[in-house]
Amino acid sequence: MHRIVVYGVVQGVGFRPTVYRVAKSLGLRGWVKNNGSNVEIVIDRDVESFLAELRKNLPVNARIERIDVSEYSGMSFDDFRILESSHGVKDFPPPPDLAMCDACLADFYEKGNRRYMYAFTNCTDCGARFTVIKNMPFDRINTTMFEFPMCRECNSEYEHPANRRFHAQTISCPECGPRYTLYDRNGTPVPVENPFEKFAVLIDAGKICVLKGYGGMHILCALDRIKYFRDWYRRKSKPFALMMRNLETVERYAYLSEIEREILLSRARPIVLLKKKAGFECLEDASPGLPNFGVMLPYAPVHHLIFQHLKSDGFVATSANVPGEPMIIENREAFALNADYYLLHNLKIHNRCDDSVLRVYSNRKFFIRKSRGFVPEALTIDAKGTVIAVGAQENLSASVLINGKIYTTQYLGDGLSYNVLQYMKGALSHYLRLFNVEHVDTICLDLHPGYTTRSVAFALAKKFNARTLEIQHHWAHAVSLFVDNSISNGVCIAIDGTGYGSDGKIWGGEVLNAGMKGFQRVGHLSEFPLIGGETAVNDIGRVAFAFAELTGNNLKREDDTLLRALMKKSVMCTSFGRVLDALSYVLGVCEERTYDGEPAMKLETLLMEGKPWVKMPDSLVECNGDEYVINVLPVFEKVFECRGSEKRADIAYAAVAAIVKNFVDVAIKSANEYGMKYIGVSGGVSYNDVIVSLFEKYVKQSGLTPLLHDRVPNGDMGISVGQCAIGAHDIECVQNS
Numbered sequence: 001m002h003r004i005v006v007y008g009v010v011q012g013v014g015f016r017p018t019v020y021r022v023a024k025s026l027g028l029r030g031w032v033k034n035n036g037s038n039v040e041i042v043i044d045r046d047v048e049s050f051l052a053e054l055r056k057n058l059p060v061n062a063r064i065e066r067i068d069v070s071e072y073s074g075m076s077f078d079d080f081r082i083l084e085s086s087h088g089v090k091d092f093p094p095p096p097d098l099a100m101c102d103a104c105l106a107d108f109y110e111k112g113n114r115r116y117m118y119a120f121t122n123c124t125d126c127g128a129r130f131t132v133i134k135n136m137p138f139d140r141i142n143t144t145m146f147e148f149p150m151c152r153e154c155n156s157e158y159e160h161p162a163n164r165r166f167h168a169q170t171i172s173c174p175e176c177g178p179r180y181t182l183y184d185r186n187g188t189p190v191p192v193e194n195p196f197e198k199f200a201v202l203i204d205a206g207k208i209c210v211l212k213g214y215g216g217m218h219i220l221c222a223l224d225r226i227k228y229f230r231d232w233y234r235r236k237s238k239p240f241a242l243m244m245r246n247l248e249t250v251e252r253y254a255y256l257s258e259i260e261r262e263i264l265l266s267r268a269r270p271i272v273l274l275k276k277k278a279g280f281e282c283l284e285d286a287s288p289g290l291p292n293f294g295v296m297l298p299y300a301p302v303h304h305l306i307f308q309h310l311k312s313d314g315f316v317a318t319s320a321n322v323p324g325e326p327m328i329i330e331n332r333e334a335f336a337l338n339a340d341y342y343l344l345h346n347l348k349i350h351n352r353c354d355d356s357v358l359r360v361y362s363n364r365k366f367f368i369r370k371s372r373g374f375v376p377e378a379l380t381i382d383a384k385g386t387v388i389a390v391g392a393q394e395n396l397s398a399s400v401l402i403n404g405k406i407y408t409t410q411y412l413g414d415g416l417s418y419n420v421l422q423y424m425k426g427a428l429s430h431y432l433r434l435f436n437v438e439h440v441d442t443i444c445l446d447l448h449p450g451y452t453t454r455s456v457a458f459a460l461a462k463k464f465n466a467r468t469l470e471i472q473h474h475w476a477h478a479v480s481l482f483v484d485n486s487i488s489n490g491v492c493i494a495i496d497g498t499g500y501g502s503d504g505k506i507w508g509g510e511v512l513n514a515g516m517k518g519f520q521r522v523g524h525l526s527e528f529p530l531i532g533g534e535t536a537v538n539d540i541g542r543v544a545f546a547f548a549e550l551t552g553n554n555l556k557r558e559d560d561t562l563l564r565a566l567m568k569k570s571v572m573c574t575s576f577g578r579v580l581d582a583l584s585y586v587l588g589v590c591e592e593r594t595y596d597g598e599p600a601m602k603l604e605t606l607l608m609e610g611k612p613w614v615k616m617p618d619s620l621v622e623c624n625g626d627e628y629v630i631n632v633l634p635v636f637e638k639v640f641e642c643r644g645s646e647k648r649a650d651i652a653y654a655a656v657a658a659i660v661k662n663f664v665d666v667a668i669k670s671a672n673e674y675g676m677k678y679i680g681v682s683g684g685v686s687y688n689d690v691i692v693s694l695f696e697k698y699v700k701q702s703g704l705t706p707l708l709h710d711r712v713p714n715g716d717m718g719i720s721v722g723q724c725a726i727g728a729h730d731i732e733c734v735q736n737s
Contacts, residue, residue: 001030003072004041004051008065012095012138014124015039015062016082017166022053023080024161031077034085034137042072043080060125061095061267082167085137093376093407093434094133097214097353099269099299101126103164108301114153119196119302119345120177124168126267130376130410131215131351132170136434140169144348151176178347180212180302187335187342196302199343200309207340208232210320213300215353215372215410216327217320217334217344222312226285229316234323238595239287241271241294241355244314245307250295253280253313260360268373269299270356286316289590289602294357299373302343319354326413326423327352351430352423353410359687366687367713369395371411376431378405379483379711379721383728386437388428388460389444390453391720392473392499394596395713398424398456399720400431406483406724407431411717415452424456440464441731444723447472448500469727473499474507476722477682478514483725484712489515491522491667491676492707493695496683496715497577497597498537506530508575508683509630511666513674516729523621523628523666525659529570530578531563536570540593543578544585546570551633553640555586576659576685579632583655586639587648597684603652607690610653614642620662628666635659657694664698671704680707684715 006015011034019032019041026049030042043050047069058064100108104123107115115121122128132143140146150158154173157165165171172178182195192198203209208229209220221229223242230236244250247265254274256264264272271294276283287293296317298304319327320337328334329349334342357369367374387401396412409427413420431437445457447470461468477499478492494510501507502521509525529546536542541555545563548555557563577600584590584599589606593599617634635655642651667679679699686692692708699706712718 001042001044001072001074001076002047003070004043004047005035005068006039006041006064007067009061009063009093009095010039011136012129012133012169013061014059014166014168017124017161018057018059018062019054020080020082020161020166022050022057026050026053028080029077031081031083033083034139042074044076060101061098085139093378094136094138095129096268096373096375096377097128097131098126098267098373100301100304101267104301105304108304114173114175117196117305117308118174118177119180119305120172120347121301122168122170123164124166125164127170128214129170131349131353131372132347133434134350138169143169144350145170145172147348148172148177178345180343180345183335183342183344185335185338185340187332190341195343196305197309199341200306202341203306203315204311210334210337210339210342210344211302211306211317212331212334212342212344213302215349215351216329218317219320219337219339221316223282223285223314223316224312226282226316230285233318236594237288237598239290239294240316240318241296241357242286242314243296243298243303243317245298245310247297249313250274250297253277253283254293254295257360259363263358263360263365264295264297266373268356269296270358270373271296273357273359273368289605291605291608292359296355317355324414324417325419326417327354351410351427356411359689361689361692361708364708364710366709367711367717368687368715369411370397370408370713370717375410376407377711378407380405381483381725381728383725383731385441385728385731386439387442387444387724387727387731388440388457388466389720389723389727390424390446390457390460391723392446392476392716393448393451393453395716396420396424396453397713397717397720398428399724400428400435400437401724401728402435402437406721407435408721421452421456424453425459428460440466442467442469442727444469444471444720444727446470446476446500446719446723447502469730471723471726472502472519473719474510474512474683475514475519476719476726478512478519478680478722479516479725480712480718480722481680481682481707481709482514482516483721484709484718485678485680485707487678487707489676490678490680490707491671491674492680492682493663493667494683495576495663495681495685495691497575497685501574506571506573506575508573508577509579509663510574511628511663511670513670513676516725521627522670523630523663525574525576525579526622526629526631526633527572527574528578528632529567530573530575531566531570533571536578538593540581540585540599541591543582547582547586547633547636548640551637551640579659580656580685582636583639583652586636586643587652589652600685600688604688604690606649606652607656607688609649610690611650612654612657614638614647614650614654616654616658619665620658621665628669630659630662630666632659653690656691660691660694661698664695664702667699668702668704676704678705678707682709682714682718686714
């Protein structure tokens with residue numbers, strides 16, 4: 001007899017039924033069972049043939065990372081069976097939520113099928129996973145579906161080896177499963193024969209509607225009602241995501257590359273930022289002043305049900321939450337949104353999970369928000385110990401390092417909200433329960449003394465009697481990029497809006513020679529005053545005013561006397577994000593910041609039109625002791641000189657290209673000095689296509705290798721990954737000291 005233990009994504013993906021069918025086809029005796037987060041198999045012979053056949057028939061969503069084979073002398077059977085699960089070792093996560101598969105879609109649309117138009121149709125290959133699981137192993141008793149006992153027919157499918165739903169833990173049907181109810185704005189059920197048809201009619205009629213889905217709720221409105229919706233939702237300019245009927249519909253509205261098509265159609269079904277086609281007013285309404293808009297395809301049965309009756313090509317589908325607060329998951333709380341109608345189901349959401357948002361650069365995914373469809377996912381690093389990292393302050397995630405693997409939570413929100421911090425605590429508790437974590441070595445947090453996430457870190461440190469480790473923001477960005485690319489060190493250009501520097505100043509335009517165990521700041525943008533501190537982040541005219549004053553130009557404001565006085569005692573800043581804000585303001589692209597990143601995102605539209613026809617100073621680099629300083633004042637002198645010209649786009653392009661070129665020049669000097677092969681770029685500014693393409697071009701011209709993100713978010717949601725890796729190597733340093 002032989003014992004085989006399979007590690008990887010093998011829970012909740014139909015792995016045991018596949019093992020059963022393969023073993024039976026080969027006439028083997030033995031058993032299979034879930035064992036915590038791995039699968040344990042015992043067979044009487046032919047291990048190599050069995051494993052070869054298993055790999056050939058692997059479920060579409062399964063992934064094998066390791067197989068251990070040993071001799072077995074325990075109980076034997078006359079046949080092959082699926083045994084009851086045990087808790088065992090929990091070292092791999094459950095799978096993410098997945099879009100409805102083609103086989104279930106066929107059932108869904110087949111008249112006469114008992115799941116015809118059923119809103120919770122799923123099988124071993126698709127449906128809710130992460131959002132419904134309470135604990136491992138992935139058995140029905142450990143999910144919220146346990147509250148819905150299977151009817152006789154579902155149980156028959158569940159127990160029949162030849163059935164696609166054999167051991168499908170979230171199986172149900174209209175007889176025994178959850179169901180939707182339509183409510184009015186007062187929370188009163190609306191008596192209607194087909195709530196989905198009525199809901200679609202209401203959307204087409206211009207009503208504001210709320211839909212409960214897999215891992216949370218969306219607020220929906222028709223495409224021709226977005227302007228009204230903005231006033232109702234009090235979101236002046238921030239982009240709204242759209243859900244479109246199908247790929248053909250998307251192609252009428254947007255330009256798509258082949259990889260963008262693949263990602264849109266993938267089982268993860270994220271929101272993908274696509275380039276707009278001209279002639280659609282609703283696209284400008286959805287993302288005012290931006291070159292792209294976010295779109296996703298239907299992923300749950302309820303979406304297909306709505307589109308069965310909807311006349312429109314699509315609708316706005318934005319997370320249902322009070323601004324700044326986590327997405328709503330409880331039915332009773334939804335009515336506080338004051339929408340017109342609500343389509344809600346009675347299945348509990350155990351783990352809320354927002355839609356993932358990404359943009360494609362070349363063949364890489366730049367995650368703006370990594371959540372539904374991608375979480376949880378393991379990132380492997382060469383490290384020991386257990387580490388928890390709480391990230392930064394905005395666009396939060398938290399991460400846990402266990403057994404050399406980093407698991408990052410779903411998108412959490414911004415840490416200014418008390419409820420977001422509670423959400424973080426709950427998400428971390430869930431991960432620690434899934435992996436049976438009882439001991440933690442280190443809790444990692446950002447260096448910024450004012451970040452609210454620090455309170456979560458200190459509470460966890462007290463609970464686990466663990467060390468705390470403060471980590472500089474841009475170092476964490478750099479290391480998150482290295483983890484993403486499976487390397488240990490390099491030179492990183494870390495460019496973003498705000499990060500607390502190790503000198504107590506505001507950083508954001510940095511060149512770091514970095515590794516897991518430390519970093520050296522080898523270069524940065526020249527310092528400029530952030531007039532009024534955080535106030536200047538929202539009032540971007542203050543940053544532009546500072547550059548006008550520093551270059552001897554006049555930028556009239558009613559409060560200019562006050563601003564000049566404040567300049568003398570303002571905190572100093574090296575942020576590339578704030579430089580882009582100032583450029584956007586001076587060039588008349590954006591004069592008011594109503595959401596995070598707005599001025600720089602709108603500037604990207606201008607950059608895409610620009611040509612390299614405006615002459616900027618060749619070298620901006622000055623040496624200041626051990627550091628190189630990239631002086632941005634000559635760039636602003638040229639910008640103010642050309643201000644009012646018809647060549648706005650060319651001025652913007654030339655200014656940004658000059659700064660990026662000098663960033664890369666400093667990085668090349670450092671890489672050559674220390675024998676580094678890689679130069680990377682990370683931070684929120686690295687979402688900008690034009691900036692990244694310039695960075696990549698200049699690095700390749702030097703003969704060095706550019707590093708870009710793909711699995712870890714470029715922005716602050718990736719910070720916790722870098723913190724985890726640094727914390728793990730700090731443990732190693734402590735142990736070796």
